[in-house]
Structure formats: C-alpha cells, structure tokens
Amino acid sequence: MSILVFIEHAEGALKKSSLEAVSYAAAMGGDVTAIAIGTISEDALKAAGKAGASKVLHVADEKLDKGIIQAYANVISQAMEKEGADILVLAKSSLGDPVAARISAKIGAGFVSNIADLPDTSAGFKVKRSIYTGKAFANVNITTDKKILGIKKNAVELKEDGADASVEKFEPTISDADFAVKITSQDKATGEVLLPEAEIVVSGGRGMKGPENWGMIEELAKTLGAATGCSKPVSDIGWRPHHEHVGQTGVKVSPQLYVAIGISGAIQHLAGVNSSKNILVINKDAEAPFFSAADYGIVGDAFEVVPKLTAAIKAAQK
Amino acid sequence: MKILVCITHVPDTTAKIAFTDNNKKFDSNGVQFIIGPYDDYALARAVELKEASGGTVTVLNIGTAETEPTIRKALAIGADDAIRINAEPTDSLFVARQIAEHAKNANYDLIMMGRESIDFNGGMVHGMVGEMLGIPAISPVMKLDIEGSTAKLAREIEGGKEYLELSLPFIAGCQEPIAEWKIPNMRGIMSARSKKLEVIEPVSAEVSAELEQFELPPAKGEVKMIDADNVEELVRLLKNEAKVI
Numbered sequence: 095m096s097i098l099v100f101i102e103h104a105e106g107a108l109k110k111s112s113l114e115a116v117s118y119a120a121a122m123g124g125d126v127t128a129i130a131i132g133t134i135s136e137d138a139l140k141a142a143g144k145a146g147a148s149k150v151l152h153v154a155d156e157k158l159d160k161g162i163i164q165a166y167a168n169v170i171s172q173a174m175e176k177e178g179a180d181i182l183v184l185a186k187s188s189l190g191d192p193v194a195a196r197i198s199a200k201i202g203a204g205f206v207s208n209i210a211d212l213p214d215t216s217a218g219f220k221v222k223r224s225i226y227t228g229k230a231f232a233n234v235n236i237t238t239d240k241k242i243l244g245i246k247k248n249a250v251e252l253k254e255d256g257a258d259a260s261v262e263k264f265e266p267t268i269s270d271a272d273f274a275v276k277i278t279s280q281d282k283a284t285g286e287v288l289l290p291e292a293e294i295v296v297s298g299g300r301g302m303k304g305p306e307n308w309g310m311i312e313e314l315a316k317t318l319g320a321a322t323g324c325s326k327p328v329s330d331i332g333w334r335p336h337h338e339h340v341g342q343t344g345v346k347v348s349p350q351l352y353v354a355i356g357i358s359g360a361i362q363h364l365a366g367v368n369s370s371k372n373i374l375v376i377n378k379d380a381e382a383p384f385f386s387a388a389d390y391g392i393v394g395d396a397f398e399v400v401p402k403l404t405a406a407i408k409a410a411q412k
Numbered sequence: 413m414k415i416l417v418c419i420t421h422v423p424d425t426t427a428k429i430a431f432t433d434n435n436k437k438f439d440s441n442g443v444q445f446i447i448g449p450y451d452d453y454a455l456a457r458a459v460e461l462k463e464a465s466g467g468t469v470t471v472l473n474i475g476t477a478e479t480e481p482t483i484r485k486a487l488a489i490g491a492d493d494a495i496r497i498n499a500e501p502t503d504s505l506f507v508a509r510q511i512a513e514h515a516k517n518a519n520y521d522l523i524m525m526g527r528e529s530i531d532f533n534g535g536m537v538h539g540m541v542g543e544m545l546g547i548p549a550i551s552p553v554m555k556l557d558i559e560g561s562t563a564k565l566a567r568e569i570e571g572g573k574e575y576l577e578l579s580l581p582f583i584a585g586c587q588e589p590i591a592e593w594k595i596p597n598m599r600g601i602m603s604a605r606s607k608k609l610e611v612i613e614p615v616s617a618e619v620s621a622e623l624e625q626f627e628l629p630p631a632k633g634e635v636k637m638i639d640a641d642n643v644e645e646l647v648r649l650l651k652n653e654a655k656v657i
C-alpha cells in the first residue's frame with residue numbers, strides 16, 4: 095500500500111496537524127511519502143521522517159507559496175500518479191479541505207473528512223467520521239479504489255521516533271489556468287498558537303463584559319502555551335477577531351484541554367468543543383449549562399478566579 | 413446576474429441527535445428541520461446581490477419530498493424559483509454530480525453554497541462541483557462583492573483572512589459575516605406558495621462511501637467541582653489527573 099500525505103507548513107516549519115497526518119498514514123502500515131508545496135528548508139522537511147514518512151517530495155516553486163487551491167489539487171494528483179499512491183491522507187484545514195475535494199472529483203476517489211480513528215480494513219475499508227458537528231459518528235465503507243482521508247486533530251497520537259526522511263525535488267506541470275484565482279493579500283496573525291492546532295485553548299464569552307478585559311484571558315493562555323478563542327456573540331460584537339470564534343458556525347477544536355470562561359455553554363458552542371479531551375468551565379452561575387459538559391468546574395467570578403488560577407499555574411511551573 | 417444557491421435540509425442546531433433501525437437511520441422523531449445555517453448565509457447574500465443589481469436566484473436541493481417545506485422557506489426569504497432533485501443525498505460525490513449536471517447547461521454566473529452541511533460537515537461538495545465544472549471553488553468565504561465580471565472575496569484561513577480576486581463564474585462556500593440571516597416576512601411567505609418548485613430525477617452517478625452504522629459518543633463523566641478559593645487543587649488535578657499542564 096502506497097500512501098501520499100499532503101503536509102502543510104507555516105512560518106518555516108511543518109504544521110503539527112500535518113505531522114499527525116503522517117503518523118496516521120504510518121500507523122496504517124504501508125509506504126508513506128509526504129508532499130510539501132512552496133518555499134521551506136530541506137531541514138524542516140526532514141522532520142516528516144520522524145513522524146513516519148520515508149520520503150518527502152518537495153515542490154519548491156515560489157509561485158505556489160500561497161495556497162492556490164486549483165494548482166495544489168493539480169500538483170498533488172500528479173504526485174499520487176507518480177508514486178502510484180492509492181491513498182491520500184491530509185489534516186483538516188482551510189486549505190486541505192478544498193484541495194482534497196477537487197482531487198476527489200478529479201480522480202474519482204472517495205473522500206471522507208473529519209475522520210476520528212484509524213481505518214478498519216478487515217473487510218472493506220471502514221472509517222469512523224465525526225458527524226452532526228461532533229454529536230455523533232458514522233462508520234462508512236469507502237468503495238472506490240482510490241481514497242482520500244481527511245483526518246481530525248487527535249485521530250492518532252503523533253509519534254516522532256522515526257529517522258530523517260530523504261527529500262526529493264518534484265517538478266509537476268502547472269498551467270496558467272491553475273492561477274485563475276489571484277490571492278491579493280493575506281492578513282494573518284504571526285507568532286501565535288493557531289486555534290485549530292492548539293493543545294490547549296482558553297476561550298472567553300460574553301461574561302467577560304468587554305474587550306478591555308481580555309488581558310487576563312491572554313495571560314492565562316500565554317502561561318499555558320494555549321491559543322485564545324471566544325463565543326460567537328463575542329466575535330459578532332467585534333470584541334475579538336472572527337477566526338477565534340468557536341462552535342457550530344465557527345472553528346471546531348479538539349484540544350487536550352478547553353477552558354471556557356464566562357461562556358454559558360449553548361448547544362451551538364458545545365458543538366465546536368465536544369471532542370476536547372478535557373473541559374474546564376469557569377462561570378459565576380452554578381446553573382450554567384456548560385457545567386454538564388465539563389470535566390472540571392469552578393463557580394465564581396472570572397475577574398477573581400482567572401488571575402488567581404494564572405498565578406497558581408505559574409507557581410506550579412517553577 | 414443568474415445565481416444558484418444550493419441548500420441542505422438539516423436538523424435544527426439544538427436537535428437531539430439519535431438513531432433508529434439498529435443505528436442505521438437518523439431518528440427524525442420530534443426534530444425540526446432547517447435550512448443549513450451556512451447555506452442560509454449564502455442565500456441571504458445571494459438575495460442581497462440580486463436586490464442590488466438585478467437577476468435571479470434559484471435554490472437547489474438534492475433530497476426527498478420531505479425537504480419541500482425547507483425549500484419553500486428559501487423561496488419565502490427571496491429566491492425566485494427552486495429545483496429539487498429527487499434523491500436521498502447520501503454521498504458527497506453523488507450530490508456533487510447532481511449539482512454539476514444541472515449547472516453545466518444552465519449558465520449560472522455564480523453558484524453559492526454553505527461552507528459545510530451541519531449534518532455530515534464534509535465541506536467538500538463545493539470543491540467537487542468546481543472540479544466537475546472546471547471553475548474555481550472558494551471556501552469559506554466571509555465577504556463577497558461583485559463588480560462587473562470580477563469578484564472580490566475574503567476567505568478565512570487559520571489565524572486570519574486571505575483576500576482574493578477572480579472572474580465569474582465560480583463557486584463560493586459561504587459563512588458569516590457574509591450577510592445577516594434573513595427571516596421571511598408575511599409577503600414572502602405568501603408569494604413563496606406560488607413560486608415554481610420543479611422536481612427532477614437524479615442522473616445515475618458514482619457512490620464512493622456507504623454508511624455502515626451510526627454511533628453516539630460515550631456519555632460524559634461527572635464534572636468535578638472545585639472551590640473558587642482553592643485553585644491550587646484545580647492545578648493539581650490538571651497536572652496529575654488530566655495530565656494536560
């Protein structure tokens with residue numbers, strides 16, 4: 095079985111979610127090749143070997159530094175062909191999802207996204223995907239010869255015990271038609287822990303009263319090496335940027351720890367966090383629905399509890 | 413401008429998810445169905461574009477007769493006519509093929525969809541249709557403005573936004589804040605009754621994944637409550653029990 099994994103990079107390093115995808119492919123058993131597109135150093139690419147890839151194809155064309163969906167779909171399908179890969183694995187992302195969808199239609203491969211576990215290949219090719227925004231799972235059998243697996247964060251554990259991968263240049267044919275869409279600019283936070291990648295997420299809701307009070311959320315997040323998130327009304331009012339909005343209509347996260355501060359726990363918010371490993375809720379209302387979805391809870395005023403908690407964590411880290 | 417909006421018919425976001433028939437069927441007992449929230453954003457923006465510069469908005473759903481009240485609601489919100497392709501929408505490639513077959517001869521300037529359906533959360537039908545029609549598909553789109561035959565879009569990416577420019581026709585998978593959800597008014601509801609809802613039969617198409625069984629996540633354990641005056645205890649639990657810090 096030959097498996098190709100599409101790996102993404104940001105700020106000069108491979109994304110953790112992509113390394114997880116490599117570990118996922120390695121855990122399936124088989125020959126794992128990764129493909130990276132755009133400018134990145136050879137050293138950074140070798141890291142894919144630790145996660146389980148034997149080889150990395152590198153398309154080092156700076157025209158592809160921005161994620162042009164059609165061009166990427168074209169490049170990756172050519173790599174699958176070249177490697178004789180029947181299976182493409184990739185992590186869920188704003189680039190991976192639309193790219194995989196196009197490849198699926200291009201090569202007639204069944205594409206299943208939001209996969210939460212390794213496939214069962216004892217009879218057919220069965221995967222477990224998360225559906226109804228994390229409220230249930232569907233076990234589906236992919237019936238096409240070629241398959242695309244879009245994996246959810248934490249579908250497998252990231253292993254980093256392999257050897258360096260060899261890096262090979264790959265020069266696919268790209269056409270002007272692939273560049274019909276122009277990316278005119280990007281407006282992107284740098285140096286921050288990205289929400290979908292984070293192992294810990296600290297989120298604030300309307301209970302925080304106003305954007306001027308986010309300092310304590312950020313301080314707690316920084317102490318924990320966490321990303322910051324928020325509820326929908328908080329981003330709707332403009333207290334926080336839209337890409338931090340967690341929930342049914344926002345980002346879905348599955349970190350090791352989700353900390354909800356001053357968020358009531360409406361079902362649409364829970365939909366975005368229900369696959370977190372642990373949930374900690376801080377709310378002054380003991381009846382807040384979030385407590386019934388939590389592992390740990392504190393009833394109290396966030397303005398008192400959060401600074402105390404940050405201080406206690408700092409003390410424990412010493 | 414001729415716009416197509418593809419809508420899903422999905423359980424209300426507060427619906428309790430349960431299954432029947434040996435976990436092979438969704439239990440729709442007592443469940444209210446709605447236009448997919450993301451599709452609702454697409455529809456709202458489509459109606460705004462039509463109101464600003466003329467044209468028509470057609471809604472399309474692949475579904476069984478049960479979805480017609482949802483389609484009528486889209487007509488009440490401001491779509492001009494509707495098409496239902498009479499099939500159970502069980503597989504993304506199948507659904508995409510139906511949309512592509514309908515659209516290929518219909519000359520739409522713009523096809524709008526939701527970022528994802530909230531039942532299967534695939535986020536893939538727009539990309540598949542884009543490939544089948546050989547046109548760009550952009551998702552998730554937060555802002556969409558059209559001037560002549562050029563469109564300016566903002567797309568959400570991890571940690572920010574990306575601004576794009578492209579020519580019509582293309583497909584947009586929409587999300588907030590592209591427009592505000594529209595609530596149908598009385599006049600809309602009345603006029604929706606007489607708007608055209610055409611039912612057509614599906615083309616035969618490849619099916620790529622078959623459902624074996626649904627499954628519910630394991631029940632959540634009891635929450636451990638910690639006194640607000642004892643955050644040290646919480647830190648100890650996070651460290652030694654949950655092992656997350």
Ligand SMILES: Cc1cc2nc3c(=O)[nH]c(=O)nc-3n(C[C@H](O)[C@H](O)[C@H](O)COP(=O)(O)OP(=O)(O)OC[C@H]3O[C@@H](n4cnc5c(N)ncnc54)[C@H](O)[C@@H]3O)c2cc1C
Binds near residue numbers: 382
């Ligand atoms: C179709 C649809 C989709 C939606 N999608 C989403 C989504 O993706 N994400 C999302 O978040 N919401 C979503 N919503 C909205 C959702 O229903 C709720 O309205 C929203 O989550 C509430 O946000 P909140 O908890 O911040 O605010 P509130 O409900 O106002 O809760 C504030 C909480 O803060 C607590 N509080 C107040 N003061 C303090 C204090 N000093 N210390 C501690 N606690 C305090 C209160 O007790 C309360 O529990 C959606 C709704 C619909 C209809």
Ligand SMILES: Nc1ncnc2c1ncn2[C@@H]1O[C@H](COP(=O)(O)O)[C@@H](O)[C@H]1O
Binds near residue numbers: 532
């Ligand atoms: N059965 C369907 N009928 C019409 N449009 C659909 C259907 N299923 C999906 N779509 C469209 O495709 C988008 C993405 O769906 P999905 O790939 O299932 O997440 C939805 O938001 C809809 O706009």
